[in-house]
Structures are given as structure tokens and as C-alpha cells.
Amino acid sequence: MYAFNYHKPTSLAEVQSLLAKAEDGKLLAGGHTYIPTLKQRLAQPSDVIDLSGVAELKGIEEEAGGVTIGAMTTHGQIARSEIVRRVIPGLAGMAAVVGDPQVRNRGTMGGALANNDPASDYPGAVIGLAATIRTDKREIAGDDFITGMFETALEEDEIIRAIHFPRPKRSAYEKFRNPASRYALVGSFVADLESGPRVVITGAGPCAFRWTDAEQALASNFTSDAVASLRADPTDLNSDLHASAEYRAHLITVITKRAVAKLG
Ligand SMILES: Cc1cc2nc3c(=O)[nH]c(=O)nc-3n(C[C@H](O)[C@H](O)[C@H](O)COP(=O)(O)OP(=O)(O)OC[C@H]3O[C@@H](n4cnc5c(N)ncnc54)[C@H](O)[C@@H]3O)c2cc1C
Numbered sequence: 001m002y003a004f005n006y007h008k009p010t011s012l013a014e015v016q017s018l019l020a021k022a023e024d025g026k027l028l029a030g031g032h033t034y035i036p037t038l039k040q041r042l043a044q045p046s047d048v049i050d051l052s053g054v055a056e057l058k059g060i061e062e063e064a065g066g067v068t069i070g071a072m073t074t075h076g077q078i079a080r081s082e083i084v085r086r087v088i089p090g091l092a093g094m095a096a097v098v099g100d101p102q103v104r105n106r107g108t109m110g111g112a113l114a115n116n117d118p119a120s121d122y123p124g125a126v127i128g129l130a131a132t133i134r135t136d137k138r139e140i141a142g143d144d145f146i147t148g149m150f151e152t153a154l155e156e157d158e159i160i161r162a163i164h165f166p167r168p169k170r171s172a173y174e175k176f177r178n179p180a181s182r183y184a185l186v187g188s189f190v191a192d193l194e195s196g197p198r199v200v201i202t203g204a205g206p207c208a209f210r211w212t213d214a215e216q217a218l219a220s221n222f223t224s225d226a227v228a229s230l231r232a233d234p235t236d237l238n239s240d241l242h243a244s245a246e247y248r249a250h251l252i253t254v255i256t257k258r259a260v261a262k263l264g
Contacts, residue, residue, distance in 0.1 A: 001038050005047040012056055012136060012159065015049055019157045022047035027159065029072060029111030032103060057110070057161060060084060066166040067091070068134075071110025071159075075099070078109065090171030091125050094189065097175060098122075099182045110160040113145070116152050116207065117183070118238065123208035124173060124189030125165065128200040132164045149206040168193050172262035174255045175203065178242055185243050186251040190218075190259040197222065199256060204237050204248040214256055224260040227253060 005022075009015050019025045023046040028034055030052075037043050051057055057072040060081045067087050069078060078084055078095035085092040098104055098112075098121055112122050113133065123146055125131065131142035136159040145153050154160070168191045175187035184203030188211075191198045197218035199211040217226040232252040237245035 002041060002044045004038075004045050006050065007047060008050045008053045010053045010055070012054060012161065015051065015054060015159060016136060018047065018049050019159075022049075025049055025157070027051055027114075029108040029114075030074065030106035032107045033111065033115050033117075051110075062087060063164060064166075066164060068162050068164045069109055070162050071113075072108050073110075074105060075107050075109070075112075076101070076104035079104065087167050088125075088129070088165055088171060090168070090173055090189065090191065091129070091165060094121050094125055094173040097173070097177070097182070103182070109163060113163065114152060114154060114160055116146055116150055118149050118206055118208075119178070119181075119183035119185070119203045121173070121175065121184055121187055121202060124187055124200040124202045125171075126163065127208055127210060128171065128189040128191040128198045129165045129168055130193065130195075130198075131166070133160060134162045134164060135160055146207050151207075170263045172259045174259040174262060176251050176255055186248050186255050188252065188256040188259045190256065190263065192222065192263065199227075199259075201232070201252055201256075204232070204252055206236075206238065211252065211256065218260065222260070222263075224257040227256050227260060230256075 025047040026045040028048050028050045058070045061068045075095045075098040126142040133140040133145050171191040173189045175184040186204045187202040189200045197215050199214040202208045214227045232249045234245040234249035237248045239245040
């Protein structure tokens with residue numbers, strides 16, 4: 001780890017001021033990704049600004065029929081939240097299968113979204129529920145937030161404040177986990193929205209994407225049978241030591257069928 005200045009502000013205004021003054025300031029949420037990055041000397045920030053003391057970035061509220069989740073809310077808090085479980089059980093179910101208890105106890109929704117690991121779960125719900133990412137500068141539509149592998153629409157020094165999820169008619173998430181990390185080899189989030197079905201695949205490609213063939217099939221027949229004979233194109237899917245693109249394509253069908261069946 002290289003030396004850096006450590007700050008623990010207690011308000012968003014203080015975070016913004018520290019970022020503006022720092023030569024190369026970086027935010028720290030739960031540290032699940034960023035601390036290993038620092039330890040491996042893959043980053044050399046001048047200042048690390050710890051968000052854990054900023055109360056206004058934490059918490060879960062019911063808003064406009066949906067749910068608003070502060071960026072510093074942990075996966076465990078989301079999974080256990082009475083509000084999330086009641087209003088969007090599919091999202092609570094997703095948070096409950098992020099990593100293991102240690103990861104869920106420290107990892108945050110804001111950190112996970114800013115990092116945008118291709119195997120991360122939340123992009124499924126952000127796109128699948130047409131969520132809105134609220135930053136200290138603007139609102140970003142969930143559909144526009146993810147721009148590539150480990151890339152998002154966030155600008156340098158832009159801070160995620162909260163994420164607003166509208167309530168769907170129904171939603172469910174299923175994933176085939178990497179048994180070691182529990183990250184998604186393939187995840188499928190299926191949502192039944194007023195505007196029609198959404199099916200978002202995570203883990204399989206460089207970033208989360210909508211499986212439009214499945215959405216079209218579900219629009220006329222919302223049953224797992226409707227997706228059973230579909231096959232995703234493996235051409236642009238990830239192939240690595242964990243799974244080939246062909247295997248991931250196969251899993252997309254299997255996992256999506258299970259997610260649809262879970263909707264009941
Ligand atoms: C062993 C292991 C297993 C995991 N399994 C899963 C899994 O199954 N599914 C899954 O989805 N994830 C998984 N994760 C990821 C984990 O859930 C964390 O959310 C993720 O690592 C980000 O960590 P963090 O929230 O602690 O953020 P940090 O590591 O502190 O920050 C990550 C990045 O986000 C930036 N950042 C943080 N907060 C903000 C903010 N409010 N605004 C703007 N930028 C911000 C930081 O500057 C940094 O660049 C796993 C992680 C580990 C270590």
C-alpha cells in the first residue's frame with residue numbers, strides 16, 4: 001500500500017469539499033474492492049475519503065410506491081429490510097445472495113454499482129426495475145448507468161447518494177454462483193413491469209444486458225415454458241477459467257427459467 005491521507009467526514013458537503021481539495025482523492029465505502037486494490041498497489045490516491053461516517057448516505061425509505069436505498073447501505077441491511085422485502089421482494093432476494101455473510105455485512109450498494117464488476121448482481125435490478133441513480137450532481141437513469149466492463153456513467157468525483165427503485169408488479173432473481181466467490185457466473189433478474197417484461201442477465205457478458213428474446217417471449221406468455229427453448233447467442237459472452245461462453249449461454253436459459261418459475 002502506498003501512503004495516503006485518510007479522512008472520515010460526517011456530511012456529504014464535507015466529502016465534496018475534501019474531494020475538490022485533494023490532488024487525487026478517492027472514495028471508500030465498505031472497502032471490499034478498494035482496500036485489496038490499495039494493498040496490491042494498483043492505485044495510488046493522494047487522499048482516501050471514508051464514507052462510513054456520512055449518515056445521509058445510509059438507510060432505506062419507501063418513496064412514491066417504490067424504495068430508495070442510500071449508497072452506503074450494506075447488502076445485509078437490504079436483504080433484511082422489512083420495507084424491501086415487502087415492496088420489492090425480488091431485490092431483497094438478490095441482496096441476500098451477494099457474496100457471503102462477511103461480504104454482505106461490509107459491501108455496499110453504492111460501492112458495488114460504482115465498481116460495476118461484470119459478475120455483480122445489482123445491475124440486474126437497476127436495469128430490470130428501471131431504477132434511478134441519484135448522485136450529488138444529477139439523476140442517472142438505470143438504463144444509462146452502465147457503460148461497459150467496470151465502467152459507469154459516473155463522472156470523476158461524482159458521488160452516488162442513493163438509488164431509487166420503482167415497485168414492479170412482480171420480480172425475481174436467480175443466479176448460478178461461482179462456488180468460491182459467490183459472484184454470478186450467470187444471474188437473471190426477471191421483472192413484470194407496467195411497460196412489459198424485463199429480463200436482465202449479469203455475469204455472462206462484459207456487462208449486464210437485457211435479453212430481449214426472452215422479454216418478447218414473456219410478453220405473450222409469462223411462463224417458464226416460454227423461455228425454455230430460447231438460446232442466448234454465445235458470441236459476445238465471457239469465456240474464462242470458470243466457464244466457457246457456450247456454457248454461460250446454456251446457463252442463461254436455465255437460470256431465466258428458474259427466475260420466471262419463482263414469480264409463481
Ligand atoms: C469475496 C467477495 C465476494 C463477493 N461476491 C459478490 C457477489 O456475489 N455479488 C456482488 O454483486 N458483489 C459481490 N462482491 C462485491 C461486494 O459486494 C462489494 O459491494 C464490492 O466489492 C464493492 O465494495 P464496497 O461496497 O465495499 O465498495 P469499495 O470497495 O469501498 O468501493 C468500490 C469502488 O466504488 C467507489 N465508490 C464507493 N462508494 C461510492 C459512492 N457512494 N459514489 C461513488 N463511488 C463510490 C470507490 O471509490 C471504489 O472505486 C463480492 C466481494 C468480495 C470481496
